Structures are given as C-alpha cells and as structure tokens.
Amino acid sequence: MSARAQRYLAEIGITVYERRRGHDAAASVAGGALVAAAARATAGSPAAGEAENEVWERLAAEVRACTRCGLHKTRTQTVFGVGRRDAELFVIGEAPGADEDRQGEPFVGRAGQLLNAMLRAIGLPRSEVYIANILKCRPPGNRDPQPEEASACTPYLSRQIALVRPRAILAVGRIAAQWLLQSDAPIGRLRGRVFHYGESGTPLIVTYHPAYLLRSPLAKATAWTDLCMVKDLLQRRA
Numbered sequence: 001m002s003a004r005a006q007r008y009l010a011e012i013g014i015t016v017y018e019r020r021r022g023h024d025a026a027a028s029v030a031g032g033a034l035v036a037a038a039a040r041a042t043a044g045s046p047a048a049g050e051a052e053n054e055v056w057e058r059l060a061a062e063v064r065a066c067t068r069c070g071l072h073k074t075r076t077q078t079v080f081g082v083g084r085r086d087a088e089l090f091v092i093g094e095a096p097g098a099d100e101d102r103q104g105e106p107f108v109g110r111a112g113q114l115l116n117a118m119l120r121a122i123g124l125p126r127s128e129v130y131i132a133n134i135l136k137c138r139p140p141g142n143r144d145p146q147p148e149e150a151s152a153c154t155p156y157l158s159r160q161i162a163l164v165r166p167r168a169i170l171a172v173g174r175i176a177a178q179w180l181l182q183s184d185a186p187i188g189r190l191r192g193r194v195f196h197y198g199e200s201g202t203p204l205i206v207t208y209h210p211a212y213l214l215r216s217p218l219a220k221a222t223a224w225t226d227l228c229m230v231k232d233l234l235q236r237r238a
C-alpha cells in the first residue's frame with residue numbers, strides 16, 4: 001500500500017489493515033431493474049456531448065419537478081446526484097438526510113466526509129466518481145424508504161446509471177444494497193462479494209454506510225477491505 005493510502009487510512013481512523021484475497025467470486029443477481037436505454041450512441045463527438053448534456057439536463061429537470069411519491073410534499077429540494085458523468089465508479093446510497101436535503105447534494109456532512117476520505121484512500125477523489133441515492137427526496141425524520149417510494153424513484157437512478165455506464169457500482173449501506181439486489185439478506189452477507197447488476201451486468205460491491213461507520217469505528221477495517229475490492233476490480237478491468 002502506498003504512503004498516501006496509509007495517510008488517508010490514518011485520517012479515517014483505520015489502524016487494522018487486512019487485504020482480502022480470492023474475493024472475486026461473482027454472483028449473478030436477477031433482481032434490480034436497470035434501464036439500458038439512453039446509452040451514449042456516438043461518444044466522443046461534440047454533437048454527442050451536447051446531446052448527452054441535454055439528456056442529463058432534461059433528467060435533472062424531471063427530478064426537480066417530480067411528484068411521483070409523497071416525499072415531494074416534505075422535501076426542501078431534490079437531491080439529484082453529483083460527480084463525473086463518465087465516472088468509472090457509481091456510488092449509490094439510500095436517501096438524502098437533513099444536510100443533503102438542505103444543500104441539494106448527496107453524502108455531505110460527517111458521513112459524506114468519511115465517504116470522501118475512504119474514496120480518496122483508494123485513489124478516487126469525490127470529483128472522480130458519480131454519487132446518487134435511490135431516493136431523490138428526504139424521507140421525513142430520516143425514516144427508511146418505503147418500497148413504493150423506492151419503486152417510484154428507481155427509474156431515475158436507472159437512467160443515471162445508463163448514462164454514466166460505470167465499470168463498477170458501490171452500494172453503500174444495507175437499505176441501498178438490499179433494494180438494488182432485491183434481497184433481504186443482512187449486509188454482512190451481501191458485502192465481501194461481487195454481484196452483477198441489471199442487464200448490463202455491472203459489477204456491484206456492497207459496503208457499510210459511513211454513518212454506521214461513525215457509530216461503529218471497528219467496522220472501518222471491514223469497510224476498507226470492500227474498498228480494496230473495488231480498487232482491485234477497477235484495476236483488473238482497466
């Protein structure tokens with residue numbers, strides 16, 4: 001591990017480091033609807049870039065005006081997503097919290113800072129990945145998303161994934177992992193493996209939510225092995 005990675009690990013409070021090996025057993029998962037449409041047709045040309053920008057803007061405007069579920073009544077604003085539109089890694093969380101609802105950006109506040117530090121530790125600063133939640137509006141009181149809310153909102157996420165076409169997805173936290181994989185298995189059984197998500201079969205890795213890691217620092221070492229798995233996967237497929 002590089003000195004820089006070690007520095008970042010120290011920063012996020014990880015003192016135990018154990019790199020897992022032999023963890024690429026792939027598991028194919030049938031669940032998790034992914035819309036394959038809207039993929040870039042002629043990537044690279046200026047016209048294609050403009051067309052793609054337009055698709056993004058249209059999608060963002062659609063989300064801003066969305067009233068598909070009851071959460072539109074209590075949101076301060078929608079939280080669309082942020083990051084590189086051609087990112088190799090797509091990070092998916094559950095739903096905006098109070099800070100996100102206020103600022104309009106996913107994973108801000110202390111949990112967001114920890115996520116940023118963990119991503120930096122594998123050489124992927126926040127600006128290099130794309131980050132979004134399953135729900136674009138905050139559930140009141142930070143309650144868990146209801147299935148009908150997640151069903152109503154997932155098509156937006158699917159379109160974002162189809163546009164970004166990441167090489168890997170990191171599902172952050174139990175709720176996001178269980179919804180994307182259509183599983184009720186505990187997160188401890190979902191992490192540590194590589195799933196294949198949707199029709200594109202994008203590799204998907206699960207890790208703990210940074211808010212949980214702030215409450216349970218001992219789990220940071222385990223989360224680090226998940227991040228290493230992401231890094232290995234991206235490097236292997238480079």
Ligand code: SF4
Nearest residue numbers: 066068069136137153
């Ligand atoms: Fe629309 Fe999603 Fe917000 Fe519900 S959570 S109102 S589906 S954007």
